[in-house]
Amino acid sequence: MARLLQPLRRARARAGQAAVFVAMVLFTLVIFLALATNIGIIVNDKIRMQNTADLASYAAAYSEAQVLNNLVYLNGIIADTVAQCRSTLVSSSPYVDCLCQYESPVAEAVIEGCKMALDPLIMQFVMAANYTASVTPALQRGYSTAEANFSGTRSQTSFMETLPGSPTFVGQYWLTYSTHFMGGGSVPAIANYDQATSIQVNYAHLTFCPGPNCSCCIPYLYYPQDSFNGWFYKDNSDPEIWVEGRVYGTPQKQFLDIKYSGGYFGASATGGDDLLYAYAVAKPYEGSVGPTLTGNPNATWTIGPLYSPGPGSLVLDKERDLAMVEEYRARLAGLNEDLRGGSAPTDLAQMDGAMLGKMWNVAYFKH
Amino acid sequence: MRLRRIRRGQSAVEVMLLMPVVMMVFIAMYYLWSVTFAAANCHMRAREYALHGDEYLGGRSQGTTGSSALSGSDYRKAERGLTSFEFSGTSSDTSIDGVGNSGVNLSVTAVITSN
Numbered sequence: 001m002a003r004l005l006q007p008l009r010r011a012r013a014r015a016g017q018a019a020v021f022v023a024m025v026l027f028t029l030v031i032f033l034a035l036a037t038n039i040g041i042i043v044n045d046k047i048r049m050q051n052t053a054d055l056a057s058y059a060a061a062y063s064e065a066q067v068l069n070n071l072v073y074l075n076g077i078i079a080d081t082v083a084q085c086r087s088t089l090v091s092s093s094p095y096v097d098c099l100c101q102y103e104s105p106v107a108e109a110v111i112e113g114c115k116m117a118l119d120p121l122i123m124q125f126v127m128a129a130n131y132t133a134s135v136t137p138a139l140q141r142g143y144s145t146a147e148a149n150f151s152g153t154r155s156q157t158s159f160m161e162t163l164p165g166s167p168t169f170v171g172q173y174w175l176t177y178s179t180h181f182m183g184g185g186s187v188p189a190i191a192n193y194d195q196a197t198s199i200q201v202n203y204a205h206l207t208f209c210p211g212p213n214c215s216c217c218i219p220y221l222y223y224p225q226d227s228f229n230g231w232f233y234k235d236n237s238d239p240e241i242w243v244e245g246r247v248y249g250t251p252q253k254q255f256l257d258i259k260y261s262g263g264y265f266g267a268s269a270t271g272g273d274d275l276l277y278a279y280a281v282a283k284p285y286e287g288s289v290g291p292t293l294t295g296n297p298n299a300t301w302t303i304g305p306l307y308s309p310g311p312g313s314l315v316l317d318k319e320r321d322l323a324m325v326e327e328y329r330a331r332l333a334g335l336n337e338d339l340r341g342g343s344a345p346t347d348l349a350q351m352d353g354a355m356l357g358k359m360w361n362v363a364y365f366k367h
Numbered sequence: 368m369r370l371r372r373i374r375r376g377q378s379a380v381e382v383m384l385l386m387p388v389v390m391m392v393f394i395a396m397y398y399l400w401s402v403t404f405a406a407a408n409c410h411m412r413a414r415e416y417a418l419h420g421d422e423y424l425g426g427r428s429q430g431t432t433g434s435s436a437l438s439g440s441d442y443r444k445a446e447r448g449l450t451s452f453e454f455s456g457t458s459s460d461t462s463i464d465g466v467g468n469s470g471v472n473l474s475v476t477a478v479i480t481s482n
Contacts, residue, residue, distance in 0.1 A: 044407050
């Protein structure tokens with residue numbers, strides 16, 4: 001009897017074997033499906049995050065380029081004013097009078113008027129270059145761009161403005177200025193600029209003095225000179241101005257976080273713990289606020305004449321290299337690019353990471 | 368003997384029944400990858416268009432429109448002062464058709480804005 005039932009028992013033992021096997025395979029496939037989807041989402045989010053960092057940094061750098069072009073314009077007005085003053089003095093020379101003194105009161109009045117005209121222009125430049133009027137609004141535009149590209153990232157974006165050594169750190173760069181009647185000082189600014197403070201002006205003064213037989217007959221020719229505070233300049237063509245942006249965020253959930261409502265795909269910047277980070281650098285380039293390169297083909301400024309022949313001791317303060325080029329644009333730069341000013345971008349990223357509790361190995365930063 | 372005959376082919380039937388489910392999983396994986404790829408492609412093209420326009424995409428900017436930060440072969444000169452600006456690229460892409468011919472139409476806008 002037992003022998004007769006043996007085949008039946010064996011058959012029962014095999015029943016559903018394939019189902020178990022297929023179920024196991026199916027389970028594995030579903031796991032792979034979830035994994036593949038999750039990786040897809042993370043890759044997609046990483047791209048979005050990097051795009052956001054790139055575009056936000058570009059927006060900030062472009063705004064700084066706008067500020068710089070405005071500074072070029074204001075600097076040009078200062079230079080034009082100096083040129084007009086010089087032209088006036090030269091075209092009216094020699095100033096003739098019978099006062100028998102070294103300086104001509106008429107010419108000196110012209111010089112004083114020029115100084116009074118220059119002061120508000122200098123202050124206008126200083127106010128435009130001031131950190132709060134240049135860098136702060138530029139970074140705000142960077143934040144707006146981050147938010148516009150990846151909702152929720154405004155609060156998770158940084159332009160390293162709290163890190164000493166960053167070009168966007170308040171107090172990293174200073175502008176020291178002098179006026180003629182409105183004092184001077186130093187303000188935190190978009191970049192370090194020097195001011196030309198010994199811009200020479202001169203004129204010829206023909207004055208007549210009393211002689212033995214006359215009250216106004218002995219001529220004396222003088223070449224009085226004075227100096228202005230005027231335009232601002234740098235000694236390099238590529239200013240130490242750049243913006244490093246960092247954005248971080250996380251997918252909403254770790255698995256299968258896909259929605260299509262309103263074109264939304266992938267993830268949001270809140271919730272979950274798959275934190276993704278992206279760094280980017282952008283910088284203004286191709287312009288020049290003040291005197292920089294000798295022989296710059298874009299240099300078009302001439303700063304008026306000096307009276308000649310005059311004394312040979314006149315010093316032309318930075319004029320020979322003068323180039324004011326209102327051509328600032330913005331471009332993306334590399335994290336490993338050799339940028340001037342402050343810390344290197346990778347060092348800033350490392351400092352930023354430390355503040356976020358991350359120890360970045362910047363050797364892997366290739367962007 | 369009769370019992371053995373009855374059980375013969377049972378595994379094949381079980382596999383056949385489960386095969387559509389397995390196939391569905393494979394199709395779903397392929398479909399999801401397609402959506403992911405399309406989305407990534409969209410994001411990259413939109414970004415490139417906003418920054419470089421047709422210059423970078425080499426005339427292959429199908430489905431991508433906008434106003435680029437690039438003008439000619441160089442970046443735009445920044446307008447003087449903090450005037451408002453907006454450069455953008457809008458890219459669209461369609462994933463492969465899913466079950467029931469429902470390919471996902473994706474549209475992504477990358478924007479560089481002052482607002």
